[in-house]
Amino acid sequence: MTATKDTFFKPEKVSPQDKAATTDSVARSLIAAEATARERKTEALKALRMQREATEAESAPPPKKRAVKKAVKRG
Structure with missing residues (x-):
């Protein structure tokens, strides 16, 4: 027997x-x-963020607390 392709x-x-079935299943x-x-x-990532x-x-x-400035009336 000779070795051929x-x-x-x-x-x-x-x-x-x-x-198509092979491609579909792999995809x-x-x-x-x-x-x-x-x-x-x-x-x-959610656990680390929490x-x-x-x-x-x-x-x-x-x-x-921020200080509240009073309005000054002019004029």
């Missing part, structure tokens, strides 16, 4: 529907993975 690589015809899996990663990142706001609220000095 045909014995190692059997070219098979793939129908357009199969190609959907990529989109789902990106959405999951985005949701995880959003949750982590933690930072809580520490800032505890350590923040009370707001200063």
Whole structure:
């Protein structure tokens, strides 16, 4: 038996529907993975923001009261 391209690589015809189905499934899996990663990142950032706001609220000095100026009538 001689080694030829045909014995190692059997070219098979793939129908357009199969190609479309493969492309669709790969695209959907990529989109789902990106959405999951985005949701995880959003949750982590939200937790960090809530933690930072809580520490800032505890350590923040009370707001200063502003002096009210009285209007002066002229004339």
